[in-house]
Amino acid sequence: MDTIFQDIPNESIIYLSLSLAVFLILYWVVLFTLRKLGRNPKYLLPKGVMKKIALPIFLIFLSIIIRMASLRQLLGLEDEAYWFKKTSTLLFIFAMTWLIIGILKIVKQLVIHNYDVHTTNNLKARKIYTQFNILERIVIFIVVILAVGLALMSFEEIREIGVSIFASAGVAGIIIGFSAQKLIGTVLAGIQIAIAQPIKIDDVVIVEGEWGRIEEITLTYVVVKIWDKRRLIVPTPYFIEKPFQNWTKTSADILGTVFLYTDYNVPIDAIRNELTRILENTDLWDKQVNVLQVTDSKPNCVEIRALMSAKDSSTAWDLRVLVREKLITFLQQNYPDSIVHNRILLNNTDETPQSKN
Incomplete structure (x- = not known):
């Protein structure tokens, strides 16, 4: 053991030990606080909160520890500093993305917990539930795209290749843009439904001559549960571009x-x-x-x-x-x-x- 650490300065060992101790204490404090909040009726958190955020928080601390120069020096891997930095960067991006999505789901559970869509007068509950369902998907989509972009941009080689490709692909970009126009329009229609809310979850509608209830709303399509238990899948632009009957737009009566x-x-x-x-x-x-x-x-x-x-x-x-x-x-x-x-x-x-x- 003495032969392994004999060439390493004592300051590095002490610095690394203190850093590990600080990170472990912070990690324990965060988990302890969340457990206390979960037991307090005033700040009652949904079940499964610890499972959603404990591991990503640990991975964030781990990525910071991996990036430390003292750890590389202690392990004798100073020549591998580049890969240590890249690994810690990718791990940090992955953990932060996981944590943000987990926090988003916790916030959604906290909000919709106070609204029951199964009650008789459930207009406000259906509005909140519809908004959070669609906005959750939008935020997750944006967060994942940004995370993938940051991960790719962390490599200089990929960044240079990407710049050269974008510089020489003007015509291809135009073709792809026209091809994706319908997809973009569909996604924008989903966002418009979330904001304007011509339909909400559990609304009673007549679409294409079929009577049913809105069962699910996504960014690209809406599921209508027909009275005889069939499912009618309708693209989201339909509810923006075409007339339809909504029997519960403002009230259920x-x-x-x-x-x-x-x-x-x-x-x-x-x-x-x-x-x-x-x-x-x-x-x-x-x-x-x-x-x-x-x-x-x-x-x-x-x-x-x-x-x-x-x-x-x-x-x-x-x-x-x-x-x-x-x-x-x-x-x-x-x-x-x-x-x-x-x-x-x-x-x-x-x-x-x-x-x-």
Whole structure:
């Protein structure tokens, strides 16, 4: 052991030992503080925080230690200083990227933890959840691109090759730019959706004639969960460039309609009273709108519209089905003659002709 360290100055050994001790103490203090914050209800951190950031923090400290000249001198690797520096630089970039992504996910969990998208009045929760979902992907994409760029630029050889390639690839750059135009437009549409929010997670929409809910929003596409459990994959520019129906843009409550086609002798007031009775005896109605009107008259029938309100689109669908069934049953049992039927008018033409004198 003495032969290994005999040529190394004592100052280097002492400096390296103190540095290692300081880094280990700092690492322990950081982890101890995070554990304390995780147990404090006031600063409660999500589960798995230590797993997300403990290792990248350790790698950051390790990269700093590797870069120290005293370590190279202690190991007798002073001639390998270039590779030590490059290794520590790449390790530092990788660890910082990992740490930033981990912190971003922790912040997202802290924010959306206070908002529940499964509640009835979840408009604000869906806004926050949509914004953080899309912005998280944008930030991760930018951080990874910057990390890869910094890692490549740390090598002078690659930097020189890159400069020469960019200098001689003007035409290729234009071609690539035109090729990537659609991709860039798609990504920008995803960013615009995150900011303007024409749609949000769990919004009820009608897209391409299909009724469904927004299940997932990414930078390039949106997943719509159709009512029969199919999935409709729609590119993000669709929601910027084309019209579509959003039933929960500002609120979840919605009006439902039921149309009946009856004979002209139908008792309107009786149907109106029956509609009120049906609505008052179901929890599907939110007690806001209850209207029955004759909206059209046709040669063989009259059109009656029952208008009612519900707390959300799914409940409105169930309410419409219930009201339609109950009203038809009411007419069948009490006013069967009010059901649409065709009339034939027969004139009596069997007359005995008078004899002529």
